Amino acid sequence: MLSALGVDATDEAVYRTLLDQPGWAVAGIAGHLAVTEAQVRTALDRLTELRLLRPKFSDSSVLRPVGLDVGVQILLARREEDVRRAQGELAAGQAAALEILEAQSAAAAGHRYEELPSIEQVQDRLERLARTCTRQLSSFHPGGAQPAAQLEASRPLDAELLARGVAMRTVYQDSVRNDQETLRYARWLTESGGRVRTAPVLPIRMVLFDDTAALLPVDPANTAAGAVQFSGAGVIAALRALHTAVWEQAVPFGVGPERESTGEELTGQERQLLRLLGAGLTDEGAARQLGIGVRTARRMMASLMQRLGARSRFEAGRLAERRGWLA
Template sequence: MFEILGLDDQVESVYHIMLRNPDWGMAELATHFGKSETWISAALARLAELSLAEKSPEAGDHWHTISPALGLASILARKEAELARHQQEVELSRGAVSALMAQYSALNVGSPRLESEFYTDLGEVRMKIEQLAREARHEVLAFAPGGVQPKEVLDNSRPLDEAVLGRGISMRTVYLESIRNDAASVGYARWLTDLGGQVRTVSTLPLRMIVVDRSTAMLPLDPAEARAGAFVVTSEGVITPLVALFERVWQDATPLGAPQRRDSYGLTSQEREVLHLLGLGLTDDGVARHLGISLRTVRRIMSELMTRMKVKSRFQAGLIAGALGWVADAETIKAPR
């Protein structure tokens, strides 16, 4: 109970017994606790340090307790003095840090800095997204991985997107191709395009990202876990390559409403990515999570590819896909797992 005052449970129990049995000496205390007299002596020494007990001058091995009202009050007074001294040290340190920061800012006027803000609470992340949208003046670029979103999430996004597009802001968004198989997602994307937004899809995206006016970007703290939070950065050295990445992905993406593009082998980017990921050793479930599609869709794609190759096993499909140049490591494709 009094650990914060320096009184642990064992020493406190000795104190309580001494209060109830003021005539007990060292031997009685040792018998009661089943401890050696050395252990009892250490406990009594600690009580003496805390001003809760003192040795009787007339009896060599007898100790008597000091009233809790006096002893604990003395401990509290010492703790309060320590706290006041610590608070004073903190205030002095804060003043020193503020002075140092002011000196640093004065010496580094005009030097480039990596400006960033971190948000680990999802509510704060949403509020920051709304703020960035309200402050946008020219353009919003976004990568939206994660696949199909619940209809209520899409509906909640409509007022903000409508307000941005209503101000004449250019909005370009890249989704995963898996949204093409979901009616609610397709309806939302078409609603965006009707308002002036532009939507394209790709088989895979590197990360979730929002870039506003090519001057501010929001990125995930952990690309593999969206709930970990996000950070906002304004450094030109970071923004420039992010915009270049977006433009490269946008160029290769397929506009919503257009049929999925096929390469010279007749493969869509999604089909090629499924083969590639399976070739790397991912399970069907791992491929589904990576591409934001269902496990059933992964297996349907593989079944259709095997039908086109006229084979009955994934091992045969891997050999033929490798021979055709569809993937580099297709021979490692294994049965569904």
């Protein structure tokens, strides 16, 4: 019963025994409680420290227990003092942490462009920016299927953001709809309160935190090369506008990017493939842009040529433009 006030079971048992039998010696208490005499002596020391045992007025060498009502008040006052001390330490810690964060924010304000050359630095910065994000986190994830390890590493941060009420707008490429790992993660994200959409092509990998900072890769073709943090108001506004424009054209997760409602027999991914090949990209380059395999891109093009009745890619492009598919 007294455990909530900081007294363990053995100490309480010794205390209550002395309340009932104040004249018992160590050996009698140990036999009654079926514990060792050493345990009883240790309990007597702790009870004395807690002021539940006091020397008798008539003989200071003999300890007497205070009454249970007085003992509870003593323990409660001690507990309240512990809580006040802990609150004071917490307040001091919070003040120190706030001072550190303010100093970092002031330093960051003077550096609107900062390179993070290692993956570890990028991960640390992602965590730091995520913990200070309060309103919205917007991101692009090009490259098709996302690595399973990367998805699992993102889950704790994403869960924390959503639990704090941060709005999340995530855009993947349409090709992730063929990857079970990424699909499962997107499903979890939407069920947890985030919003997910897909687009045929994404301009660059990007994570945008509120209207304060953005992380972009140093080399879009090699994410292992590190990232760059931007914090200038003009750059952030431009990136926010870019994300909004892509988001509005993207397809919500849960709605398949199948044939569009206009009656055209063409998906957004197929439209982008025609545009990319028409712009002079190779099959490999177009596949990379779409986040799909080269064989998949070639199968898509063969299907488009068959549907158009074209005998060459050049003719397919001309017929697609005539139908308005590339408008």
